[in-house]
Amino acid sequence: MSGERNHGIEVEGLVRAFKDVRAVDGIDLRIEPGEIYGFLGPNGAGKSTTVHMLTTLLPPTAGRATVAGFDVAREGPKVRASIGAALQETALDPFLSGREHLRLQSSLHGIRGQTRKELIETLLARVGLTSAGDRKIRTYSGGMKRRLDLALALIHNPQILFLDEPTTGLDPQSRTALWEEVGRLARDEGVTVFLTTQYLEEADVLADRVGIIDHGKIVAEGTPARLKAEIGKATIEVVPEQNADRERLAALLGRFGEETAARPGAYAVQLDGHGKLPDVIRALDNEDVRAAEINLHQPTLDDVFLAKTGRTLEGAEDA
Amino acid sequence: MKSRFDVAIALAYRQTTVLLKNPSIFLPPMLFPLMNLLAFAGGLSRLRHVPGFDFHGGYTAFTFVFVLLQSAAFGGVFAGFGIARDFERGFAKRLLVSAPHRGGILMGYALASLVRWAMIAIVLTIVGLLAGMQIGGSGIDIFGLYALGVIFNLVGLLWAAGVATRFRSVQAAPLMQTPVFIVLFLSPVYVPLHLLQGWIHAVARLNPFTFLVEAGRGLIEGRPTQVATAFGVAAALLVVASVWARTGLARAERAG
Numbered sequence: 001m002s003g004e005r006n007h008g009i010e011v012e013g014l015v016r017a018f019k020d021v022r023a024v025d026g027i028d029l030r031i032e033p034g035e036i037y038g039f040l041g042p043n044g045a046g047k048s049t050t051v052h053m054l055t056t057l058l059p060p061t062a063g064r065a066t067v068a069g070f071d072v073a074r075e076g077p078k079v080r081a082s083i084g085a086a087l088q089e090t091a092l093d094p095f096l097s098g099r100e101h102l103r104l105q106s107s108l109h110g111i112r113g114q115t116r117k118e119l120i121e122t123l124l125a126r127v128g129l130t131s132a133g134d135r136k137i138r139t140y141s142g143g144m145k146r147r148l149d150l151a152l153a154l155i156h157n158p159q160i161l162f163l164d165e166p167t168t169g170l171d172p173q174s175r176t177a178l179w180e181e182v183g184r185l186a187r188d189e190g191v192t193v194f195l196t197t198q199y200l201e202e203a204d205v206l207a208d209r210v211g212i213i214d215h216g217k218i219v220a221e222g223t224p225a226r227l228k229a230e231i232g233k234a235t236i237e238v239v240p241e242q243n244a245d246r247e248r249l250a251a252l253l254g255r256f257g258e259e260t261a262a263r264p265g266a267y268a269v270q271l272d273g274h275g276k277l278p279d280v281i282r283a284l285d286n287e288d289v290r291a292a293e294i295n296l297h298q299p300t301l302d303d304v305f306l307a308k309t310g311r312t313l314e315g316a317e318d319a
Numbered sequence: 320m321k322s323r324f325d326v327a328i329a330l331a332y333r334q335t336t337v338l339l340k341n342p343s344i345f346l347p348p349m350l351f352p353l354m355n356l357l358a359f360a361g362g363l364s365r366l367r368h369v370p371g372f373d374f375h376g377g378y379t380a381f382t383f384v385f386v387l388l389q390s391a392a393f394g395g396v397f398a399g400f401g402i403a404r405d406f407e408r409g410f411a412k413r414l415l416v417s418a419p420h421r422g423g424i425l426m427g428y429a430l431a432s433l434v435r436w437a438m439i440a441i442v443l444t445i446v447g448l449l450a451g452m453q454i455g456g457s458g459i460d461i462f463g464l465y466a467l468g469v470i471f472n473l474v475g476l477l478w479a480a481g482v483a484t485r486f487r488s489v490q491a492a493p494l495m496q497t498p499v500f501i502v503l504f505l506s507p508v509y510v511p512l513h514l515l516q517g518w519i520h521a522v523a524r525l526n527p528f529t530f531l532v533e534a535g536r537g538l539i540e541g542r543p544t545q546v547a548t549a550f551g552v553a554a555a556l557l558v559v560a561s562v563w564a565r566t567g568l569a570r571a572e573r574a575g
Binding site: 049052055056057058059076077078080081083085087089091092093095096100103104105107108109110152 | 326328329330410413415416418419420
């Protein structure tokens with residue numbers, strides 16, 4: 001097993017077919033060591049199938065993937081020894097306590113004795129479950145189970161961490177705590193993180209790079225900032241105080257960009273680089289067009305998804 | 320060293336912990352053979368007076384061998400229910416993604432099954448002795464009898480594991496249990512083989528379990544007969560059941 005954190009994830013032409021359906025349809029990825037990679041897409045896009053292949057839970061139909069420098073199809077034991085995985089279903093035994101789960105997980109990796117004891121206590125403290133450590137899992141809340149799941153994934157100090165929709169169903173406080181911990185792992189411990197999510201905000205906050213998968217294919221990849229910059233500029237939307245000013249407002253805003261869809265009663269343009277928000281405000285003031293409301297809308301990853309697939313992420317499941 | 324033994328011991332520890340914490344899981348495999356022992360040894364003991372009944376160790380010992388081997392088989396099958404439950408609840412996925420050496424997973428379930436059966440066998444033996452069971456065999460003979468039980472427990476577990484990994488649902492429990500039940504009761508349960516007549520004799524003569532139970536009775540009586548054949552049959556069953564379980568696990572791995 002490679003003990004150094006000098007390998008990330010490399011994927012070439014990875015395919016997984018279920019009878020006639022190609023759930024993952026020839027994807028290529030290269031994730032550097034210590035990077036947080038956000039894998040975005042709607043339900044059924046192929047995110048979890050990709051994770052299952054990379055964690056050796058599912059053999060690929062075609063293509064090649066190495067994780068931590070080991071081939072997922074031929075070197076399963078070495079891959080599993082190098083990774084930690086918190087999968088979508090927090091599969092915990094309701095009859096065991098948190099501590100007993102950690103004991104089992106550490107034993108599976110051959111960690112014993114005092115080292116195990118210390119590790120268990122450290123991890124319980126890190127995920128805020130020290131006092132609940134001896135309680136049976138069936139008394140845990142969803143957030144507690146997710147945090148325990150993360151601790152289980154970390155018990156053997158993995159090089160690469162797979163988090164499959166780790167914050168689904170969590171309250172905002174638990175979500176933020178988990179984001180902080182994941183960020184710390186990558187930043188301070190050099191752990192490579194492969195994170196699948198349906199939450200754009202999560203990818204935006206956490207990921208160094210993002211890949212968007214739809215119908216089994218990667219439709220966009222890059223840093224969140226670059227992807228957003230690629231598909232467009234900010235949109236400015238103004239609601240005039242008086243309806244009579246609408247025509248003057250349209251003419252004024254037309255100097256800053258191209259008209260785009262707006263709410264009823266509002267007028268909006270996508271800024272084309274001839275000015276920014278302060279310039280628009282100055283122009284409104286100079287020409288005495290009074291605004292009841294001014295909104296600046298920066299492009300989001302949802303806009304990226306819309307631009308690349310023709311659908312919004314929220315509506316994609318029904319497509 | 321990270322090896323399949325680490326995985327096996329870790330999983331066996333978990334299975335045993337869950338078992339001891341849950342009487343509802345632990346008690347049925349314990350009570351079932353106990354009830355059989357008490358019912359058969361008590362209610363049917365006059366069968367020893369049937370002409371041609373040539374077992375000289377008393378009817379309790381005669382019944383004890385069947386019940387001991389039955390408890391071994393069902394101990395394994397009940398452990399298989401746990402495997403199906405783990406797949407149904409997704410816990411098996413955790414094991415598959417966490418265990419560096421997956422061969423250790425079946426070993427772990429097998430170890431736990433043996434621990435469970437050991438507890439049952441101890442209780443059964445104590446109850447048998449309290450009920451006046453005569454042991455004519457030497458220490459080696461009795462070791463041989465329990466060794467047959469160990470192998471049969473593993474056969475039961477591996478058979479059930481093969482079903483559990485193929486169906487990955489507790490709903491497959493009857494499929495694990497019924498064939499074992501049929502095999503056990505199509506053997507010389509209440510009287511020696513040569514006293515059976517008609518179709519049941521023909522079936523029992525070919526039933527692999529008959530070799531085990533007849534050899535077991537010879538061992539407890541202190542007149543070992545066909546012991547090598549019985550161990551040969553048990554070993555063959557173990558090989559077949561191992562292949563069945565391993566291919567089942569491979570199928571579960573492919574299914575993801």
